[in-house]
Amino acid sequence: MGIRVIASGLIVLGSWASADAVKDSPRPVVRADIQSDIAQGSLSLVSLIAPQKSLRPALRPLMPAAPADLVPASVQAGFDDWIRGFRTRALRQGIAGDVFDRALNGARYDADVIRRDRNQSEFTKTIWDYLDSAASPARIQNGKDALRKNAAVLDRIEAKFGVDKDVIVAIWGLESAYGTFRGSSPVIGSLATLAYDGRRGAFFEAELMDALRILQSGDVTPNNLTGSWAGAMGHTQFIPSSYQRLAVDFTGDGKRDIWSDDPSDALASTANYLAKNGWVKGAPWGVEVRIPDGFDYLLASREIKKMPSDWAKLGVVGLDGTAVNDYGQASVLLPAGANGAAFLIFKNFDVIETYNTADAYVIGVGHLSDRITGGGPIQTDWPREDRALSFKERKEMQRLLTAKGFDTKKIDGKIGPLTINAVRRFQRSVGDRPDGYASLRILQKLR
Incomplete structure (x- = not known):
């Protein structure tokens, strides 16, 4: 499940399959990448121009698969040897x-999977471009239709798991365009290729082992065990390990079938996932707010939480000018810095984030769920004159910040908390608002 975000409002389009992100959290999605210094997610084939498709962003236009006869014989031989060794371990x-x-008999090394895995960091989108597609008119209408068409089963799922059905539908919409784009790659072959490749071999070997356990349980046949190129499966793009822990048989037919045209098990499994991570039924994910002149932007941190009534005393209020209801402790989120929309975000933001750690994905799910149930668009203008920084530019920014004494700790092109804090320190040194927004303007100042 999708993108690699950046709290600075840029999205790195990449695969959920990044190990850094997935290793520390039991998440069902591919999408699920990053933790600590990066927020990423990713996956599924997606066109940000065609809003009817899955919105697990693809890092680049799809590349043609490499014909089997173009894979060097030595590579296939090495892959075959690895399969034999893995058989013993399995x-x-x-x-x-x-x-x-x-x-796995007859499995082939898939060079296309490796090419996709190797090229995840280069392509970026701004958060507003992502949200334009996440909550496009077509996706909103399709979500309303899906909510209505599946009302009976969604009502039962909501009652059993205590998770709001519109959020389940929104995740469904972003992950597979309401079941339209579930992925057709053979999961076993993709995971075997990634495990053999070695760059994140241990992670993918564990996922492959869980995929074999799925087959052994009889939940699905090898031919139907399909998904994204990186192994995310079904209507809501579970990876095998998350499927093993959290998928449920809601239909009662003895199988946890997240692949079939009937989405019941997949939607219930998603509800179970959110419930197990602490979903608060009836509470918002976030509320758009106004930030007052003179606001201390150092307070816009996920670590700083206050009740909305206390934020209101600092001038942070709803768009109607009144205090946001005290739904619980909240943080101020500025996904595009001081010149974009601001939100108070609550516990349910954190819960959706366990499904995919990208801020843009979480906002996309939350905002789409609001729109599906009749809410209005985000009111504050985004800084649409800005463009996303390239991977090369992000690394340049980190090098320049570090050279000027604002150490980012890593030069990896990932704009996470360490880089954001470095940007803030630089902004204060030059008299700018310290909103941490890693923009082209900041890069130009650093230059």
């Missing part, structure tokens, strides 16, 4: 030999 972990052989 059987030691309880995978039946016949299950393994049916799944």
Whole structure:
């Protein structure tokens, strides 16, 4: 599940499959990438121009797959040797030999998967471009239709798991365009290629092992075990390990089937995932707010939480000028800095974030769910004159900040908390508002 965001309002389009992100949290999505110094997510084939498609952003236009005969014989031979070694490890972990052989006999190294995995950091979108698609008129209308068409099962899911049905539908909409783009890549082959590749081999080998356990359980056949190129599956793009922990058989047919045309098990599994991560039914994910003149932008931090009534004493109020209801402790989020929309975000923001750590994804899910149930658009203008920084420019910004004494700790092109704090320190040194927004203007000042 999608993008690699950046609290500075830029999205790095990449695959959820990034190990850094997934390793520390039991998330169902691919999308799910980053933790600490980066917020990412990703996946599924997506066109940000065609709002009817999945909105797990793809890092680049789709590349044609490499024909099998273009894979060097030595690479395929090495892959075959790895499969034989992995078979021994799989059987030691309880995978039946016949299950393994049916799944992996004849498996081919997929060079296209590796190309996609290698090129995740280069392409960026601004948060407003992402949200234009996440809550496009077509996606909103399709969400209303999906909510109405599946009302009976969604009502039962909401009652059982205590998760608001419009949020479940919004995740469904962003992950697979309401089941339209579930992915058709063979999950076993993709995961085997990524595990053999070695760059994040241990992570993908564990996911492959869980995919084999799914087959062994009888929930799905090898031919139907399909998903994204990085192994995310079904209507709401679970990775195998999250499926193993959190998928449910809501239909009662003895299978946790998130792949079929009937979305019941997938939607219930998503509700179970959110519930297990602490969903608060009836509470908002966030509320758009006004920031007063003279606001101390150092307070706009996820670590600083106050009740909305206390924020109101500092001038942070709803768009109607009154205090936001005290739904619980909230932080101020400025996804595009001081010149864009501002939000008070609550516990449910954190819960959606466990599904995909990208701020833009979380805002996309929350805002789409609001629009599906009749809410209005985001009111504050975005700084649409800004463009996203390229991967090369982000690394340049980090180098320049560090050279000037504002250490970013890493030069990796990922605009996470460390880089944002460095930007803030630089902004204060030159008399700018310290909103941490890593913009082209900041890069030009650094130059």
